[in-house]
Amino acid sequence: MTSTAVSARGGRGVGRILGRLGAHTVMIIVTLSAILPFVWMLISSLKPFAELIDVHNPSILPQNPTLENYEEILLRVGFLQAMRNSILVAVPNTAAILFTSTVTGYVFSKYDFWGKEKLFTLILSTMMVPFAVLLIPLYITVSDLGLINRLEGLVVTGLCSTFGIFLMRQSMEDIPNDYLDAARIDGAGEWWIYTRVIIPLSTAPIGALAVFTFLGQWDNFLWPSVLLTSSELQTLPLFLAGLRNLWVQRYDIWCAGAMLTVAPVMTIYTFAQKYFIRGLAMSGLKG
Amino acid sequence: MNTGEYALRARVTQMGLRVRKVMRKPQFWFGFATLVPVLAYYILFSFRPIFRAFWMAVVDYKILHPKASEFVGLANFQQAFEYDLFWISVRNTLVYDGIYILVQLPMAIFVSVCLTTVVRGRRFYQWAVFLPVVVSLVAVSLLFRMLMEPQHGTLNRIIRSLGMPTFPFLTSKKTALYSVIGVDLWKGLGYYVVLISTAMLNIPEEYYEAAKVDGASSWQNFRHITVPLLSNTVALVLALMVIYGLQVYTSVTVLPGEAGGPARATYVMNLLVVTEAFNYMRFGLATAISFTLFLFILLVTVIQLRLTRRAWTY
Numbered sequence: 001m002t003s004t005a006v007s008a009r010g011g012r013g014v015g016r017i018l019g020r021l022g023a024h025t026v027m028i029i030v031t032l033s034a035i036l037p038f039v040w041m042l043i044s045s046l047k048p049f050a051e052l053i054d055v056h057n058p059s060i061l062p063q064n065p066t067l068e069n070y071e072e073i074l075l076r077v078g079f080l081q082a083m084r085n086s087i088l089v090a091v092p093n094t095a096a097i098l099f100t101s102t103v104t105g106y107v108f109s110k111y112d113f114w115g116k117e118k119l120f121t122l123i124l125s126t127m128m129v130p131f132a133v134l135l136i137p138l139y140i141t142v143s144d145l146g147l148i149n150r151l152e153g154l155v156v157t158g159l160c161s162t163f164g165i166f167l168m169r170q171s172m173e174d175i176p177n178d179y180l181d182a183a184r185i186d187g188a189g190e191w192w193i194y195t196r197v198i199i200p201l202s203t204a205p206i207g208a209l210a211v212f213t214f215l216g217q218w219d220n221f222l223w224p225s226v227l228l229t230s231s232e233l234q235t236l237p238l239f240l241a242g243l244r245n246l247w248v249q250r251y252d253i254w255c256a257g258a259m260l261t262v263a264p265v266m267t268i269y270t271f272a273q274k275y276f277i278r279g280l281a282m283s284g285l286k287g
Numbered sequence: 288m289n290t291g292e293y294a295l296r297a298r299v300t301q302m303g304l305r306v307r308k309v310m311r312k313p314q315f316w317f318g319f320a321t322l323v324p325v326l327a328y329y330i331l332f333s334f335r336p337i338f339r340a341f342w343m344a345v346v347d348y349k350i351l352h353p354k355a356s357e358f359v360g361l362a363n364f365q366q367a368f369e370y371d372l373f374w375i376s377v378r379n380t381l382v383y384d385g386i387y388i389l390v391q392l393p394m395a396i397f398v399s400v401c402l403t404t405v406v407r408g409r410r411f412y413q414w415a416v417f418l419p420v421v422v423s424l425v426a427v428s429l430l431f432r433m434l435m436e437p438q439h440g441t442l443n444r445i446i447r448s449l450g451m452p453t454f455p456f457l458t459s460k461k462t463a464l465y466s467v468i469g470v471d472l473w474k475g476l477g478y479y480v481v482l483i484s485t486a487m488l489n490i491p492e493e494y495y496e497a498a499k500v501d502g503a504s505s506w507q508n509f510r511h512i513t514v515p516l517l518s519n520t521v522a523l524v525l526a527l528m529v530i531y532g533l534q535v536y537t538s539v540t541v542l543p544g545e546a547g548g549p550a551r552a553t554y555v556m557n558l559l560v561v562t563e564a565f566n567y568m569r570f571g572l573a574t575a576i577s578f579t580l581f582l583f584i585l586l587v588t589v590i591q592l593r594l595t596r597r598a599w600t601y
Contacts, residue, residue: 019505023401027408030398031415034477038418040441041430053439104325107318119322126333130534130584132560132577136570137336137343140353160328190317219423221537222557226565237425241541244429251433258426269421273414276421281481 038262045069045255052252069256077246079257081232082239088151089224089235090217093158097213098206100160105168106198110180120169127162131222139226153227154235158217164209167282171205172198204278211272211279218265236261344578348570363575373576375551376559379464380580383555384532386468391528394472395479396521400509402480403487413484417477424474428541431470432457435542457543460552467538467553474538475531479524486520487513519595526591533583536561556580 044052046069047062073079108120138157139148147153175198183193199206221237228234234242240257247253269276344363346356367373402412419427434442435456443453456466494512503511536557540546546562547554556576564573 015505019404020406023404024408026398026401027405027412027416030401030476031412033473034415034418037430037434037473038422040434044433055439055444058444100325100328103321107321111314111318113318119326122334123329126329126337128585128588129337130577130580132534132557133340133574133581134333134336135560135577136564136574137339138332139564140339141332141336157332160325160332162333165325190313194317215421219425221425221540222561226561237423237537240423240425240429244432244541249436251436251439254429254433258429261426262422265422266418269418270414273410273417277413277417277481280417280420280478281485 038266041255041259041262044251045259047252049250049252052255069252070260073253073256073260077243077253077257078231078234079239079260082234082236083260085151085233086218086236089154089158090214092155093217094210094214096155096159097161097164098210101164101168101209102199102202102206103194104160104165105170105172106194108165108169109172109175110177110198123162124166127166135223135226142227148227149229149233151228151233154220154224157223161209161213164213167205167209168202171202175201205282207275208279208282211275212282215265215276215280340574340577343570343574346571348574350568350570359571363571364578366572367575367579370572372551372554372559376547376554376556376576377579379551379553380533380535380555380557383464383468383535384529386465387471387532388525388528390468391472391475391479392521392525395476395483395524398476398480399483399487400513402484413481416480419474420477420481424537425541427474428470428538431466431473432542435466458549460550463543463549463552467535467542470542471535471538475528479528482524482527483517483520486517490516522591522594526587529587530584533580533587 043060043062046065046067047059048064048066048068051059051063108116142148142153142157145153145156147156179197179201180193183197188196219237220235221241224235225238225241228238231242240254240261243250243254243257343356345358345360347359347362349356398416402409402416405412434440437443437453437455437458440456442456446452446454455462457463490513494516495508498508498512534557535555539553539555539558543549543553547558557580560573560577560580563569563576
């Protein structure tokens with residue numbers, strides 16, 4: 001169905017075949033330029049330092065492949081600590097945002113109350129404010145709570161997501177009210193409806209939001225870099241950025257560290273491509 | 288008891304009854320239990336900080352005694368406008384943003400057309416295009432910092448093996464900003480391609496079928512079907528690009544030898560806000576700069592909304 005359906009887009013006859021050929025060529029170039037830097041990174045991470053910076057005898061494949069760089073970064077430099085910190089922030093934040101977004105989305109989509117639309121607009125309008133404006137007063141707020149230089153400070157500021165609330169409201173509007181009414185007639189409580197009707201019917205947007213939120217937290221750089229100053233609290237991006245100064249020009253170590261950061265996400269992405277693309281693409285539809 | 292008092296009393300009772308009726312509904316308690324904590328979060332971490340930012344922009348903020356901060360009107364903004372680094376960062380931000388859009392938008396549309404034209408292998412191509420979007424920007428910045436290194440960097444080895452002189456990339460103030468833009472273009476392309484190609488595939492097939500019957504060429508298809516139906520998506524993508532570009536931070540911090548360097552060539556507004564606030568503790572100045580950024584973003588948002596609305600009636 002799809003193969004015939006798409007055929008009309010590219011025009012007709014010889015032109016169509018040429019068009020497809022050209023399109024394949026472009027896509028192959030794009031594909032290579034997207035993948036090759038990562039391949040280079042993987043290969044370089046397996047090279048000893050001397051080989052990596054040897055200008056006179058450049059090698060493509062490692063001549064003496066070694067896992068020393070990984071050993072170094074895993075055992076000596078505190079990578080695992082950074083990974084642990086990242087998990088300690090990203091997992092509770094994702095869980096919290098999934099919960100607050102679904103539950104608030106349910107209330108906004110299915111309940112009627114005074115001032116609902118005004119409140120919703122007010123919440124949405126915060127998306128227009130750039131983080132730079134929020135940065136200083138938010139820092140002061142977190143400081144007043146005594147949470148500067150603590151992972152809790154990151155967690156506490158990431159409990160709700162405006163985009164998540166918006167997304168969940170949008171998708172839950174489509175759930176027929178009859179389902180809820182039928183459940184209520186059978187004596188179901190609101191919590192029961194939320195967990196047994198609303199959530200099972202929203203798995204697709206929830207999956208997408210989970211990916212979007214987790215990646216956002218996992219890669220977050222600006223806010224953690226302001227909030228966390230001691231090295232044992234660094235999240236992965238802070239740790240990686242810190243390698244620049246801690247291990248000046250030790251590209252072998254950098255490659256191993258970057259590889260270890262990137263590999264898990266890439267692997268999960270490969271198996272859950274649809275969710276990743278939906279999750280990140282949906283964030284664009286917020287306008 | 289006169290009639291007025293009686294009516295009032297009746298109304299109060301009625302209201303009380305209504306309130307009690309509402310309160311008896313399970314929905315009320317569920318909604319209450321949901322919205323109160325969520326609102327508390329928003330008040331504490333969103334509304335109040337935003338209001339405080341407005342206040343901080345017009346006072347001489349005293350870090351140790353915030354309540355003693357004096358109103359100074361637009362002095363913070365004046366200070367920003369007299370600061371050479373402010374203008375450098377505004378210029379860099381706008382140059383960054385301008386070039387980013389001028390290259391990224393046509394490139395994203397072109398790649399999207401190619402992606403929707405191919406059938407076999409589309410999922411794989413999509414995987415590859417989107418791969419840089421998924422991974423951490425700090426990791427990507429480190430990666431390109433290595434690739435762009437003048438002496439040992441692979442890009443320069445390739446350039447030299449082609450017989451050309453070493454390209455300075457991030458080490459020269461003439462090329463640093465463009466090198467950073469290059470990395471961000473590479474990192475972001477897939478995101479916009481996914482947005483645009485999804486919208487392209489959502490255009491009903493009947494339109495193309497009808498055009499085929501009329502003998503339309505693929506260019507005519509693109510020009511007269513795809514482009515008009517895509518204008519909303521393109522306006523949105525453009526706004527996303529502009530707003531992203533205005534707020535660039537991570538790449539200019541991690542890619543060059545020093546954040547914003549060399550010689551302030553990659554100093555952007557977001558970076559200036561962060562350094563003024565947290566390295567020099569000039570909160571008022573930093574807030575004024577952040578509001579200038581806010582103004583740019585508001586402008587873009589308004590223009591985008593205008594454009595989209597007009598396209599809607601098209």
